[in-house]
Amino acid sequence: MKRVIFSIQHVLCSFDVIFGGHRPAAHLKDRFMGKSKLKIKDLKKLNYPSDVARSLAINLMAQYFKHGSKQEKLDFLAKIKEHPEEFHSDPVWAKLAAEFDEKPSLKERKEVASLRETGEFTVYGRKHISSNAYLQMEMAMRLPIAERGALMPDAHQGYGLPIGGVLATRNSVIPYGVGMDIGCRMSLSVYDLRPEFLNRYAYQCKTALKERTCFGTGGELGIAQEHEILDRQEFSVTPLLKQLHGKAARQLGTSGSGNHFVEFGLVEVREEDPFGLPPGVYVGLLSHSGSRGLGASIAQHYTQIARETCPLPREAQHMAWLDLDAEEGQEYWLSMNLAGDYAKACHDQIHYHLSKYLGIKPVVTIENHHNFAWKELQADGRELIVHRKGATPAAKGELGVIPGSMTACGYIVRGKGEDGSLNSASHGAGRKMSRKKARESFTGSALKKVLSREGVTLIGGGIDEAPIAYKDLEAVMQSQTSLVDIVGKFTPKIVRMDKN
Known part of the structure; x- marks a missing residue:
């Protein structure tokens, strides 16, 4: 992707058009370089028609007109x-101007392409999957860009693709097929420590989780951190990424809400040297989280662009895609990969801070994404874009982690490279009831009894994440024996979550 850096002299050329070929006086230039900032509500008053136009306007003004009164900016x-x-010929403002060219509304525009009548996909563990998730996958397979699909046994209804859906497309990426939490992933650190460590140092482990982790929307650790991800040049490639750099720096090493967690537990290695350790029971630190506000903002921004540039029937609007040969598609792909690397960096920092606090070092790390899109070669030699929305990569020999609930054991798995699943497996047990239903079906005292029975200490958390809300992971694993081998087990002991 080509990028052009404009000097202030270049930007001022834009005024030649506005002021009839006469460049404004120096004092006017100074006012345009002032500190007043525009807000979304200001653009709405100007009747800027879409989120794309408003976002472009704010980003461009922040980049090229840092000074000047708000009224001068609004007039411009x-x-x-x-x-x-x-x-139209202005190198800075042409893209924004294009948003105001006369064009039919979404209702008037013809659909990009008609949906197909049907599309075949492979299903694993059908008895565990609700009909609404199945219907969502059917809709995804009706897209003209869809080539292959699979549904994992933990699948349940989501936005766009169902959670647990895998979809391969031709040279196109679907922002909602990746999801809002780009690069949501698992990370497991294994320590060469005996199980007694967690009993002996339970207080220190709980203190570390309370003081060295942070959860929830907008959460920040409040400490200065260094990591190479913050120096990545991609943060200067698009106005959106440049705008998000500060938030990324502040939220580095934090976790989201909902089912995200950081927990100490016991790791049982079942096979002889499956990942560098002999069979036995070790101490482990397992985390589940994604790319925080960075990923969510990228997803929202490019989903809106996809819906405006790729009109689809109402029932399929969440599946709007971006062509990877188009500028917007290239921008999203670059941004998605940066968000995925940022998610990994967050896990790196979480494990670093906790390990340092306790004075221990991991001997093995196992990690994997489960909300992402990859370019992958198929058996027939074609390169397709494989979206895994809540699905674990499971290529032959590939290690991954499939967690349970706050009390249920999870598993370390090794992929079998099953072509029918597009080299994928489940990313957990999957929800069997909504958060609302879980809160209506369970009580705080009942949750405490379950935790006590299972010997689990919970810090934070809520009833909506109670084990009753999830499917039986053992049954889910039985439905995917052709996809993965189990090589290890993780038993949670001290669990930290957001207080929902």
Whole structure:
């Protein structure tokens, strides 16, 4: 992707158009370089028609007009809206001006392509899967870009693709097929420590989880951190990523809400040297989280663009895609990969801070994404874009982690490379009831009894994440024996979650 850096002199050329070929005086230039900032509500008052136009306007003004009164900025943006044709050749403002060219509304525009009548996909553990998740996968397979699909045994209804859905497409990426939490992943650190460590140092482990982790939307650790991810040049490639860099720095090493967690537990290695350790029971630290506000903002931004550039029937709007040969598709792909690397960096920092606090070092790390899209070669030689929305990569020999609930054991698995599943497996047990239903069906005292019975200490957490809300992971694993081998087991002991 080509990127052009504009000097202030270049930007001021734009005024030649606005002011009839006369560049504004120096004092006017200074005012345009002021500190006033525009907000979304300001653009709405100007009747800027879409999130894309408003976002472009704010990003461009922040990048090129850092000074000047708010009214001068609004007058300038109003000029672009009223006379977009005057800016079509402007290197800075052409893209924004294009948002105001006359074009039919989404209702008037013809659909990009008609949906197909049907599309075949492979299902694993059908008896565990609700009909609404199955219907969502059927809809995904009706897309004209869809080539192959699979549904994992933990599947349940989501937005766009069902959670547990795997979809392969031709040279196209679906932002909602990846999901809002780009790069949501598992990370397991294994320590060469005996199980007694967790009993002897239970207080220190709980203190470390309380003081060295942070959960929830907008959560920040509040300490300065260094990591190479923050120096990545991709943060300067698009206005959106440049805008999100500060938030990424502040949220580094934190976790999300919902089913995200950080927990100490016991790791049982079942096979002889499956990942560098002999059979036995070790201490482990397992985390589950994603790319925080960075990923969510990327997902929202490019989903809106996809829906505006790829109109689909109402029932399939969440499945709008971006062509990877188009500028927007290239931007999303770059941003998605950065968000995935950022998610890994967050886990790296979580494990680093906790290990340092306790004075221990891991001997093995096992990790994997389960909300992402990959370019993968198929058996027939074609390269397809494989979306895994809540599905674990399971290529032959590939290690991954499939967690249980806050009390249920999870598993370390090794992929078998099953072509029918597009080299995928489940990413957990999968929900069997909504959060609302879980809160209505369970009580705090009942949850405490379950935790006590299972010998689990819970810090934070809520009834909506109670084990009753999830399917039986043992049954799910039985439905995917053709997809993965179990080589290890993780038993949670001290669990930290957001207080829902």
